[in-house]
Structure formats: C-alpha cells, structure tokens
Amino acid sequence: MARYLISFEKGAMDHIPEEDLGEVGKAAHAVCEEAKDAGVFRFAGGLSYDDGDVEHAVVGTDGMVMDGPYPESKELIGGVLVVEVPTRDDALVWAAKIATACRCAQDVRKFMHDLELIE
Template identity: 75%
Template sequence: MPKYLISFERGAMDHIPEEDFPEVGKAAHAVIQEAKDSGVFVFSGGLKYDDGDAEPAVVTVDGVVTDVPSPESKELIGGFAIVDVPSREAALAWAAKIAVACRCAQDVRKFMHDPADD
C-alpha cells in the first residue's frame, strides 16, 4: 500500500490558547491510537525547535552544515504522521481526523514507491 505524509507547518497551532493544549494533545493522541488500532500507522511526531540540540540544519551534498530558514519561516514542519493506506482518499480521511484534533490544516503528500520495499 502507498504511504502518505500528513504534516502541518511550524506555527500552525499558534492560534490555540495555551490552556487548550492538553485537550488538543489528548485528541491528537486519540487519532494516532485509532490509526495504530486500524493498522495504518507508520510513525508520527512533533518537531522540537526550542533548544540548542534541536536546532534544524541543512547538510549540503558536499557535507557542509548550513543554517535553515529563520525559525519564523513557514517552511519548517511542525508535526507529521505517516500512514500506510490503500488510497489517496483514505489518506485524506486520516488527514481530516488529524486536522480536527490538532485544530490546524494538514498537508498530504504521497511517498514514491520504492521497488526495494516489495
């Protein structure tokens, strides 16, 4: 089955009041548990940006480590889930559940097929 990346941009949840985060976290964990129980879950996580060892970096093709866009950039991923589902429609359905739980829009992208995985 194809795998899909469901993700949201860093800052996409900034509109949520701090006191609502426990409820949002509980809802997000419930959706992920549902994905696990359904057998479509591959991996998920939120990305950390607020300490020294979590600073994002880009390593160029010649091995040089460079800075990424500023932390305020919308180009950085805030969180993601990977699901293994039979169709785009199924991926969109999971993205809708995650969007409701996380209270932010989700980007859905299909991974390319790798024949080595067959």
C-alpha cells in the same frame, strides 16, 4: 498500499491558547491510537525548534553544515503523521481526523513507491 505523509507547518497551531494544548495533544494521540488499531499507522511526531538541545541544521551536497533553515527552504514542518492506506481518499480521511484533533489544516503527500526501501 501506499504511504502518505500528513503534515502541518510550524506555527500552524500558534492560534491555540496554551491552556488548550493538553487537550489538543490528547486528541492527536487518540487519532494516532485509532490509526494503530486500524493497522495504518507508521509514524508520527512533532518537530522541536524551541528546545535549546535541538538545533536545526542543513547539510549541503559538499558536506558543509549550516545552522538554521537553508535560505531557499520552504515552510518548516511542525508535525507529521505517516499512514499506509489503500487509497488517497483513505489518507484524506486520516488527514481530516488529525486536522480536527490538531485544530489546523494538514498537507497530504504520497511517498514515491520504491520497493527497495519500503518494508
């Protein structure tokens, strides 16, 4: 079994009208519940960038803390789903389900297998 990170970029859901966000949330939760029932769910969540109590920071190798994204950083992540499945094709099936629920494309990446870190 391998773990896959299924994610979308911050702003990927900006095209969704505010009145539809509740429905999108319910659909996304339904996919997560389906993944739990299938025994493949490991973690899911959205990242907050707008909450005044949550600040994005980058900690450098020297321990220096910089507020906000690192200047050379790529797109920020908006939300994630981690599944543990037998094949990449299985991960793509779950990515398609969450893409439909969230109404945005999903990026799929396999975690490197490290027996010392994976439960």
